[in-house]
Amino acid sequence: MRPLTETTPKPMLQVLGKPLLEYLLEEVPDEISEFIIVVGYLGNQIREHFGTSWHGKPITYVEQKEKRGTAQALLLCKDFLKKERLFMVMFADDMHGNMGMRACIEKRSPSILVARVDDPRKFGVVEINAQGVVVGLEEKPANPKTNLVGNGVYVLSGDIFKYPVPARENGEEYLPERIAAMINAGHEFHAVEATFWHPIGYPKDLEKAEEVLAQKNRTA
DSSP states (O other): OTTGGGSSOGGGOEETTEEHHHHHHHHSOTTOOOEEEEEOTTHHHHHHHHTTEETTEEEEEEEOOSOOOHHHHHHTTGGGSTTOSOEEEEOTTSEEOHHHHHHHHHTOSOEEEEEEOSOGGGSEEEEEOTTSBEEEEEESOSSOSOSEEEEEEEEEOGGGGGOOOOOOTTSOOOHHHHHHHHHHTTOOOEEEEOSOEEOOOSHHHHHHHHHHHHHHHHHO
């Protein structure tokens, strides 16, 4: 996303005058009662914008001082999640819809929000059986087995902390690989197809997001 992210963390890049993270929080179902936001690069901008609560829901900030991946980011939140049977985890730089997230919550068990894409090689590719249960999850495969991918929204249990996986060569450990380890150990995850997902990977995706939202507003 350079040069846009040279002075702004990616979740704070704006679409129609609002940061991406704000759109995401607005879509979170009411069942979510509080937020934990892991901050790192230029995280002070996120703290200053959102403060200590969002629409009456408290916000706790956790700092990831080193770039060690999404699994380690979640691990930093472990002490705040000890009393929760289930919790929702979201990557903060894409746009999602409320209905898909709500459908994940309504499963009342570990689940993965998924979508079908033309080129799944840059995502975590998901295999499911006839009942919609995930039977395989592979991160960024060269030869994807399906075009169904995880899009960065998960409902998890505390068991996720029991399945460490080796860090990649870049020193990062990725959350989908921990989930894959859970599935391989026999844990059941349900796949829920997203009703709306707009991934943000390149500056042109911000322009497309503005078109999508403008169209949505016109038809609302």
